[in-house]
Amino acid sequence: MSCGKTVLEINGLKVTLKSKACETKECCNKLPLVNDVSLAVSQGEVTGLIGESGSGKSLTCLSVMNLLPDTMVLDKGRITIAGSSLEEFSLADSSTKNNHLKNRTQNLTSQWRCFRGRRAAMILQNPMSCFDPIFTIGYHIKETISAHGLDWKSHRSKVDSTLCELGFESPNEILSAYPFQLSGGMLQRIMVSLALLLEAELLIADEPTTDLDVIVQARILDIIDKMRKEKNVGVLLVTHDLSVIARLADNVSVMQNGAVVESGKVEDIFHRPKAAYTKALLDAHFSLYGSNINEVLL
Amino acid sequence: MNILELDNISKIYHRGGWFGRGSSINALVDINIAVAEGKSVGVIGRSGAGKSTLGRIILGLEKPDKGKVKYRGKDIQRFTKEDWKKFRQEVQVVFQNSLGSVNPKWQILDIIAEPILNFKTMSHQDLRKKVINLLEMVGLSYDDANKYPHQFSGGQLQRICIARALSLEPRLIVLDEAVSSLDMLIQAQILKFLKKLQNQTGVSYLFISHDIRIVTGFCDTVAVINKGRITSQVTSLLQAEKSDDPILRELARSVLPALPKRC
The missing domain is CATH 3.40.50.300 (P-loop containing nucleotide triphosphate hydrolases)
Structure with a gap:
């Protein structure tokens, strides 16, 4: 180690x-x-x-x-x-x-x-409460990366590759889904992907x-x-x-x-x-x- | 003797179908389980496998579409009023969500006394004595009797639900994910207590859970449910790891190690 x-x-x-x-x-x-x-x-x-x-x-x-x-x-x-x-x-x-x-x-x-x-990124016990139910996952990711001064378009391919890395086979489907359409485990992986994207x-x-x-x-x-x-x-x-x-x-x-x-x-x-x-x-x-x-x- | 027998139970849920053809889900298909007196039987499966539906059918909260639930050899569909009364007294349940299982406006004393008052008449002093006795059995104290549910943590409330289930000296307790949301120390404490109770009174348990480690450790036999069907039976973790059943193997493989392993 x-x-x-x-x-x-x-x-x-x-x-x-x-x-x-x-x-x-x-x-x-x-x-x-x-x-x-x-x-x-x-x-x-x-x-x-x-x-x-x-x-x-x-x-x-x-x-x-x-x-x-x-x-x-x-x-x-x-x-x-x-x-x-x-x-x-x-x-x-x-x-x-x-x-x-x-x-x-x-x-x-x-x-x-x-x-x-x-x-520093944080992931919590109940991933369902970490997302706003009226916005898509894509919107959450976009909001997070733009809040840190990064550009959505130039980071798009990175978003896809990060999601793939975490086991989402078709990133586009995930990005257009709403939080309640995903399971707890999937949402937890989205939380981890946000941490990875920002290179915490x-x-x-x-x-x-x-x-x-x-x-x-x-x-x-x-x-x-x-x-x-x-x-x-x-x-x-x-x-x-x-x-x-x-x-x-x-x-x-x-x-x-x-x-x-x-x-x-x-x-x-x-x-x-x-x-x-x-x-x-x-x-x-x-x-x-x-x-x-x-x-x-x- | 078997206290409970499930004979080819099937349950189908229908959904939709107002304007077109609805779809149906086979929640349970041909389930056969027998619980012997004084034994613990586990039911394990991933979320959505049909475990909780099974629990509800056993309790008579839902009717199976096919098959029979036999309690002490008698089909519960043919129960008389007297039989139901006895059944409700002897079969108790503890659900996962303890906060949702108690009336928030009642004191703990009333919550635990409610099932007793449904079946027996008792003087106030005797009742209080009995409730305090039950509270002490599950590791709570007599001052807790006059508190309200919101004053307790999840683990304490779960123990209150167990105390309530024990208040009528049941013969069979259905534990539907009863320890899943608790802290490790309390889980161990409750399991130990339930085991002790079984040795003393010969009560039977039907233990529904997704944690194969706890189920195989606690129960005598474990049925594995996947998509409404029983796919295999196991008795130990080691046996589960070597099983031919892919679901069982996956469940066994995802058990976390007891000790740190260094590479």
């Missing part, structure tokens, strides 16, 4: 719930939803982030894209993407906190626009296969695997399923209640887990194979 440069580095990330009281009193530290999370994704590698529902996996992803909901605030931490730090939050001085944040947010909005999609360096996959049937799931994971091998994309793979991690990941971070309890190489996590929580996850994972367990471990 190639050890390329780091595409994403998160250092000491902390996300807290913003409440009315927080503006006047100093109680922001009361409810950390994500607490002191650090992880890194290298080129051509997959970093897995695993934990049960509500452990803060998705919030970590949203923080990277600066897409946290209004009720939450990125309190502390540093997110570095491809060497350039886009945000640095040091909020030690609480009196200037609010102004400080506001100015920063305004300055950075345009930078974020360029960054999102172009350098980082792919954030938040439970990309959870709603799909097993055969489609295997197919999507094959595609992500191909992307990282051939296009050298770094992938942050969020899931609650250890078998998805076993299939794809190089490094793993285990999250519980908003904090990383263990991280390391995938083999170490599976064969030499240290944290009690990781052991519990592995037990649950193996017990799902039921009576098949001896066969699959051989």
